[in-house]
Amino acid sequence: MDLATTLPVVWFLIIGFAIMMYVLLDGFVLGIGILTPFADDEAQQELMMNTAAPIWDGNETWLVMGGAGLMAAFPRAYAVILSSLYLPVLAMLIALIFRGVAFEFRFRAHRSRRIWGVGFHLGSVVAAFAQGLMLGAIVEGMPLEGGKYLHGAFAWFSPFSVLTGMALVFGYGLLGATWLVLKTEGRPQRIARDLTRPLMLAVIAFMVMVSAWLPFLDSRLMDRWFAWPNFLYLSPLPILTVVVAAWLWRAVLANREVAPFVLALGFFALGFLGLVVGMWPNIVPPTMSIWNAASPPSSQGFVLVGAAIMIPVVLFYTAYSYRVFRGKVRAEEGYH
């Protein structure tokens, strides 16, 4: 085992971790945006946004970490994925722009306040949907010719990718609802609690549909899952997912405050892990493996030193900032 064999594996895990952190952390913030129309009034919308105002920026940074990590460790995959998914990436970026500036602009605005409320909601929905589309397109596979993907500007558009897009909107919605149950009280908490149950049912339905579709995809991405005896070794993953889903359901019915959020994160992480296991060892299915796409050990090793030091440090002060802003968010705690 030399460095050129092992380093790409380590980096696959690091980037997988960064993307999962993004999906979980920005997932619940995007979820808040997806759910803002259910608020009774402007004040409640503002309260919902204020639960995330101090931490959304750090959460979104995991997306940049995933992007920059991909460029550093797998530059060929970075180039192929982003240029092939040109339009969905554009949609996601524009949506994230409107979502992000809404935090600050909404507070400064008077007459245009409603516009930024709408911008926050639509930005969140479109960003979630575009991310789901991209996920679906990658899972479906991008056949490469001469190292380039030449299937047109709309090749990412398919019934499967639309399904994964919708799945992610509802999934983020579920994360957002459980976050709001944790961080609010009174009427906004009631609203979030009432949304949790239908959202959970929808997410489970989407998860079943996506899983059932996987064996029929051209990329045969999920062959690993269904080949005997792999299925046996991997079976703890789906079993654990079912257990967490059942536990989450009970926690929601029991009107618990902390458990639903934690379990929803776990549920999401398990689903994400299932897809990553299926992709292995490809980074752009069906042909580009992590070793084809990897940058040389001189690059991967150099950044790994930084990652080994900095990622724990980042996790430490991220945890610190969540601790500073722990507890329920109340209306009187205004903006800066």
Add this chain to the structure above:
Amino acid sequence: MPTAEFLSRIQFGFVMSFHILFPAFTIGLASWLVFLEALWLRQRSAMLRDLYFFWMKVFAGSFGLGVVSGIVMSFQFGTNWAGLSTVAGNVLGPLLNYEVMTAFFLEATFLGVMLFGWNRVSHRTHFIATCMVALGTLISSFWILSANSWMQTPQGYTMVDGVIQATDWWAAIFNPSFPTRLVHMVLACFLSTGLVVGGVSAWYLLRGVWQDKAQLMLRCALAFVAIVIPLQILVGDMSGLVVREYQPAKLAAIEARWTTEKSVPLTLFAWPDEKAERNDYAVDVPHLGSLILTHSWDGEVQGLKDFAPEDRPPVAAPFFSFRIMVGLGLLMLALAVVGLLLWWRRRLFDSRWYLRCWMAMMPAGFIALLTGWYTAEIGRQPWVVYGVLRTVDAASPVHASSVLSSLIVYFVTYMILFGFGSWYLFKVLRTGPETAPPRFGFEATASRPLAVVDDRRED
């Protein structure tokens, strides 16, 4: 229909120009906030706290715009410059990844504590958060200037099968043009912010509002600009020497020199004619060109005709943008010198014409910064990695129609952001440094403020 590469260049120039304004402003503002809060911690005067909160509002807005437009940049290399990512990703990727790990997380996380944590953490912790945000902005400029300078003066690499591989990271990071360009950029950010702080103070003095605060801020801004602008001119000159050594074609374009000569004049103004390879309407100062560019009376400067036409950068754009930058730098110097004289004569705050000059100079730092970047980036054409990879080979194999639509979408989006952003910024600045909100009683659980205690009475 223009090519995808051409449209991608327009798009990159546009989104980058828009983006860089906000980090430039926040790099300066973050350090200004550290200064204000440190001073407040020592003196505990209400005035300093009001000023801190006021500039924090300005900071929050510009930081938000910088973050969202910066995420676009980190994906741009893949969406539009797949060729660059494939060939140079082994070097650029690690540098940008270090920026994310050492700077972005630091800024983003402590920004939350800084903006929303006043009632939840101690004064000391809050000050540390402000310092971390400022540190993050500076570390960020370190990596981003390193990556860009590596593209200007690549070192520490080897080519393997048409792909760049790093061989010596120290040489790559601390490449020849990096140290001067880093200092030049950070000083430019500080100057841009200093000019805004001084300009806003001048506006209040002219309107007769916030007199005490405006006087304090104008003194700070003037002292700061007076110290930094001579340094900046010096560093700019050093940066020019590096360009002469490593990118002679860029220098020839900046000075619109066509033939290689000794004791060249300094062309103050001209209309460069790229087809005829000569300058029309040139206003020359003899020997000054050699003196500035080579630091000797009759030093030799290479001309554009020494380079094959396909290796020459455009001439007019670097020539004019460089002159705008230098001209504004000289105006800043004049502003500082006149200001010091007035200060000495104790007429700084009632010379209305001088205060109007400060207001007029408010955008000067940003314009100089942008034109400086245009000089550097257009002057390095036709290369994206100097002497290694041509811009035309760096583009993605995407359809021109896709790039055209993204260009239109970015344009419309950024105009909306710029419009609303400037309006909100204007509202904050017009209102001025009001009394900061009272500080709630600070105690361990922090989330439940017990008593409303005004700071001024508390201290």
